[in-house]
Amino acid sequence: MNVRSRWLLISVGLGVLLNPLNSSMIAVALARLQNAYHLDFTGVSWIIFSFYIASSVAQPVMGKASDLFGRKKIFLTGLVVAFVASLLAPLSPNFGWLIVFRIVQAIGTSMMVAVGMAIVRIHITERQVTALSVMSIFLSGAAAIGPFIGGVLIHWWDWPAIFFVNIPFVAASFLLAWRTIPKDEPPTYIARNMSFRKWFDLIDASGILLFTVGLVALLASLLSAKSSWHVSAQHVIVGLIGLVLLAAFVRYELKATSPFIPLRTFAKYPAMTRVNVEFMLVNVLFYSLFFGLPSYLQMVRHVSEFHTGILMLSLGLCSLLVSPIAGRWIDKSGPRPALLASGILMTFGSVWLVTLNQTSPVISVCLALAAFGISNGLNNVGMQAALFKSSPKEIIGVASGLFNTSRYLGTILSSLLIGIVMGDEFSGGGLQVLGIIFTVIALSLVFMSRRRQESGRLAES
Structure with a gap:
């Protein structure tokens, strides 16, 4: 170079x-x-x-x-x-x-x-x-x-x-x-002949508008109801508007010539769809921890921002260090064993969160963070490999775009989950509830990984 x-x-x-x-x-x-x-x-x-x-x-x-x-x-x-x-x-x-x-x-x-x-x-x-x-x-x-x-x-x-x-x-x-x-x-x-109408059609402006307004309306309705602990007529109306707009988005995208999110691809390739659903769940779990735990440490345990950053570094470093090792493992054995190991680690980390209380040493949080960090390193490489394996070569560009969309949806849902569970303020009990939800998600990912492993063995035989 x-x-x-x-x-x-x-x-x-x-x-x-x-x-x-x-x-x-x-x-x-x-x-x-x-x-x-x-x-x-x-x-x-x-x-x-x-x-x-x-x-x-x-x-x-x-x-x-x-x-x-x-x-x-x-x-x-x-x-x-x-x-x-x-x-x-x-x-x-x-x-x-x-x-x-x-x-x-x-x-x-x-x-x-x-x-x-x-x-x-x-x-x-x-x-x-x-x-x-x-x-x-x-x-x-x-x-x-x-x-x-x-x-x-x-x-x-x-x-x-x-x-x-x-x-x-x-x-x-x-x-x-x-x-x-x-x-x-x-x-x-192209630049000279492109009208505004053609440009809007190319970027799917109508689909983007339906998706954005519908998602924001639904989130606003759910979070406002949780924040006030009261479901009013206004909350219901805003939520219904969001659902209607999202339903209209799905219908529109299925007919669009250049869709913002090509939903027809999901229907056509169910194996790829399963990978994207798993990846979305992985990100719901990971980013709920990523955004929720620092606030818990600072507001409940009164840990400074500086020390919170140091504790969270164990999550990122474990993920970075494991990624190249995961790449070599997956090249040799395929994505299934790595994803199964990742699900088991996430289950361990989730159960560990449930056992934490305000008298637990803060450093013990590092055990949960390390488990999630290692599992994230395995998932980043393993899910990408599973995507490539399940996607036909001629649509790999579209598949990669959908994969990133799944990541963003998982991240958005993670914030919604934290907001619903924690509400007005963080508490040790709220963290334990999150840990229980994490455990359910992690066990479902273990089940999906085992099912993929069994399907793979049947296909090979």
């Missing part, structure tokens, strides 16, 4: 890490934001919902936009959008404005993720597999160390620091990307 390719890799890597970094740093900031804006967890959880809903919509849209306007333009524009959002978010006069800037930040960082891998794949032709592996390290490494970085920043400079820290990354990435990413002009005939 020549010097220019290395600098190109660094410039793109510094940009794409911003999305996972900002989605993970917020985990240790939730308790501080609750105090700063006088919110319960149900209210503050919208800072998680907004980021993931915006990311799930923006990434496929910006991927299509890059084909029309050029990948370099989309990448640089994303950096500018992320810079503005990171600069203005700490100055928000209220929580509503903070949510707005958080959405803008999600859109900006998603623009870079949407085109980053494509830029590397197109412009780095030598040792391409190594280059793509480095990009994966930028993505997974940022997510792993995000809570630690967030804990350190909040400990010394309070919560606005988790937004300001983006600025040097954005500046470095912009300067390097401006010089190293080759200019890629989009086809002029």
